[in-house]
C-alpha cells in the first residue's frame with residue numbers, strides 16, 4: 001500500500017444485487033456509489049453515480065447474468081470516471097460476507113484458507129455466501145496485489161450470551177454440527193445502535209436499543225450498552241421476522257409435514273421457505289411500496305400480508321423489551337424501516353403502556369438523517385436511523401489494513 005492509497009471500494013453482494021461505494025477514507029468522501037439489481041434476470045439494472053466527478057446518475061438496463069458480470073460492469077463504470085480498480089489510490093476492497101460461522105468474529109484479510117471457510121458455510125447462507133464468494137474472486141482477479149477484507153454480518157452478534165445463542169436441542173448434535181443462533185445484518189445493527197445512541201446524545205454503553213433492520217431480508221436485535229444480547233435470525237437468515245420472500249419463524253414441524261405428507265424434497269422446502277414465502281408468498285408482492293399501493297386500493301390479500309408482517313414485528317418488540325428490561329430506543333432502519341411510515345406507525349401502535357408511541361407528523365417526515373419520531377412525552381425514543389453498511393465496512397476494512 002502506498003502512502004497515497006486512502007480509498008476503499010466496498011462491495012455488498014446480495015443474492016440478486018450488488019451495492020457498492022468507493023470512499024476516500026481521508027475525509028469520508030464518497031467518490032462513487034451504485035447498485036446492480038435483478039442479477040440473473042433479463043431486466044438487470046445498473047445505477048451508477050460518480051459523485052467525485054459531480055456526475056449525474058447513469059442507468060443501464062439489460063441482462064447481467066451473474067455476480068461476476070455485475071462486478072465487471074461496475075468496474076467499467078468506475079473506470080469511465082477515472083476511478084477504475086487499477087487506481088494506485090485504492091488501499092483495499094472491503095466485502096460484506098454474510099456468514100462467518102464460529103471462526104470469524106472480526107474483519108479478516110482474505111486468503112485461500114479464509115475463502116475456503118466462507119465456502120464451507122454456503123449451506124447455512126445459501127442465498128448470500130455464494131454471491132459474496134463470486135464478488136471476492138472477481139475482485140481478486142482484477143487486483144491480486146490488493147488486500148481484500150471480509151466484514152461479516154455475524155460478527156456483531158458473537159457477544160450474545162450462551163442462553164440466547166443456543167437452541168434447546170440435544171447438545172451433542174448441536175455442537176457436532178455447530179448449530180446455534182449466529183444472527184445477521186450485524187454490521188447494520190452495530191452501526192445503527194451506535195447512531196441511535198448519538199441521536200440521544202449518549203454513549204453507546206449507556207443505552208439499550210431495539211434495532212429493527214427491515215429490508216428485503218429483515219431482522220431485529222436487542223443491544224444492551226453497545227453489545228448484542230439477542231437477535232431474530234438464527235443458524236441461517238431464515239428465522240425471525242416476516243421478510244420479502246422468507247417465512248421467518250414457523251413451527252419446524254411444518255418442514256416434516258411438507259416432506260412426509262406433501263411429498264416435497266428438502267430443496268423444494270428450502271426454496272419454498274426462502275424464496276416463495278414471506279410477503280411474496282402471502283400476497284404475490286415483496287415490495288412494501290407495492291403492498292401499500294394495493295392496500296390503498298382495498299386489496300384484502302395485501303392487507304393480510306401487511307398485518308402478518310406487523311404482528312410478527314410487534315412480537316419481537318415485546319420480546320426484546322422483556323430481554324432488555326429497560327428500553328431507551330427503538331430504531332427503524334433499512335429500505336422498509338427508513339421509508340415505510342405506515343409500517344413504523346402500525347408496529348408501535350398500542351404500545352403506549354410500554355412507553356412507546358409515534359407522532360404522526362414526525363413519522364411523515366422524509367429525510368436521510370437520523371431522526372426521532374416519538375412524541376415528547378414518550379418514555380422510549382422511537383427513531384428512524386438510516387443504515388450505512390458500506391461506510392461501516394469501509395471503516396473496518398481501512399482500520400484493518402492500516403493496523
Ligand SMILES: Nc1ncnc2c1ncn2[C@@H]1O[C@H](COP(=O)(O)OP(=O)(O)O)[C@@H](O)[C@H]1O
Pocket residue numbers: 014017214215216217244286287288289334335336339340
Ligand atoms: N419508499 C419506500 N416505501 C416503502 N418501502 C420501501 C421504499 N423503498 C424501499 N422499500 C422497501 O425496501 C426494500 C429493500 O430494502 P433494502 O434495505 O434495500 O433491502 P436489501 O438490502 O435486503 O436488498 C424493498 O423491497 C421495499 O420493500
Ligand SMILES: CC(=O)OP(=O)(O)O
Pocket residue numbers: 014015098128153184185215216217218237
Ligand atoms: C442476511 C440477509 O438477510 O441479508 P439481506 O437482507 O441482504 O438479504
Ligand SMILES: [Mg+2]
Pocket residue numbers: 215216334
Ligand atoms: Mg441489505
